[in-house]
Amino acid sequence: MFNKYSNSTQPVHATWGLVLALFFTSGACTSANAQVNEGKPEFIEATQRWLDNAVSSVRPAGGNPLRMEVTVGELDSRLRLAPCARVEPYIPVGTRLWGKTRLGLRCLEGSTRWNVFLPVTIRAFGAAWLIKGNVASGTVLTEADAMESEVDWAEESSPIVALPSQWVGQVASRALTTGQALRQAMIKPAQVFQAGAQVRVVAQGAGFQITSDGQALSAGVVGQPARVRMDNGRVMSGVVLDNRTVKLEI
Template structure:
């Protein structure tokens, strides 16, 4: 009988410990609020770290840009991430910081490690040709149709046209809106020669160039590779660059 008080005390102690454990388990099971990069005080200015990382990567990819702006988006509001004492932003492998892109966020110090992607928009401003007014597809561009202005180079993946002589006299493959930047994709591809024509083939290297003649095996369309047969019967592949002219890369 003398053991009953000790046994009762031990049982009460165990019950208390179990209750504490249940409370701790319940607290861990509660979903945490999503990490929002725009929230103040997150990891000592996480949004600013993201901006600086994206800005540095964009400047490397586009040297000489007039200015670069980074717009930080929001994480998926459905995310429920465990609390983290240190969140590290990084550029995912293979990511191009151009236009709509993303920055990785990973928890490097916390009870549960996690990794998510934050959407961003990188705007890279520079000067290029823009339309003074609306120009319909099929129109032949004139100097009056174009003016040089600042545009977001990253808004479109196609290369911008920056020199008037590269645009005037060209036919539009798709329409231009007033103020819209002129891109290579707006211009109808030119055919420099037909299959069977004799063309000049130019091979250039470090400090030398060699020219010769060959026969085109397919039409020489701007931006598309062309195959030519030399006088010796050798078949080469190059790029049509002008009237009956082909360049070979060495």
Template sequence: MARERALAVAPEARVEVQVGRLDPAWRLAPCSRVAAFAPPGVPAAGRTRVGLRCEQGPKAWKVTVPVAVALWQAAPVLRQALPAGTTLEAAHLMEAEVDLGSGREPPWPAARLLGRQLQRPLEAGEAVRPADLRARQWFAAGEVVQVVAEGEGWRITTAGQALSPGLEGQWARVRTEGGRVLTGQPVGERLMRVAP
């Protein structure tokens, strides 16, 4: 099943669509009203598919057509080629038009990139995407960690000892002073958030 990607598209984004061809072996009945639809589980951009169905004709039919959807929008790219391990600074970035749908994930805005380290080398002009960055380690196993649970109108905090490293985007475990083991998401320096 294809993973859905949420793309934040600006109103000034430029969209380019290249429609593929129907299989010439298909023998579709004539249709006076064809409707397009998005098949479930397909991405909205990049190489994808659009569904077509006959809504008014002698025989109902439904097919999918390959399409390539490019969403061009200004995003930060690298001014020059950089090796893995480089800590990104404002001087490394410039704005250029980028196809948001060309990678597995959309590029991040500059504010989220500054101070992050590259996981792999990137070429000049490449947009920086989340997979290109090293995960931050917010705490090490054995460190004292603040654990937070919050909801609408309330917030609970406690302290505990990390049983595993707190890596960004991964689950971590913390043992509280009372001996309870909590699992949550590392979100900052010696800080873990748990679901209420």
């Protein structure tokens, strides 16, 4: 994701916002000559068509297009909107068109200018990994813990973790249950050694590499920084590569 395939689902959300921004600023407006209480206004049906067209080309970074579904809700039945010759949709500030959200509609040409919000649900179906059985918090995940299936990526705000390389070997950050789709908020890197452990320190620079021994002064998590006391007493910081190696950049 939406960050679909992550590394991050951000490209999906960015693409979606850009598509809509370009679409809605290219003159995609319609007329409305009916009040809300007289049945569904013409601009509601037009808005559905606009959204369907806008999301049809959304593609997660590095993956296949998601199967998008847009459901337009109803305006508050208590509203009484004056006739309007031109209604313009817009994305409210701070709103992300993903999952249950809203779209702004404003009258640009009418006897009375008005501005309303329309509830919208955006669904984005694509391949993901579902937990096959209950997994306790702190468990290191293996390929046997999940199976591939199609899910709604937009059902929750946390991005989907779409590739096995992104979650195999990671630790469940909370208890997981059967049928849950794996998302970034559900996993974290595994701790591979504790403070006090003996580790190998690799110092690498331009054209050389030096290996030495040291003692970890902090817990080691793959890909995260850790502090190490060298044999000469000097304290260094580096990045954890595996269960006994810390890499220093010189």
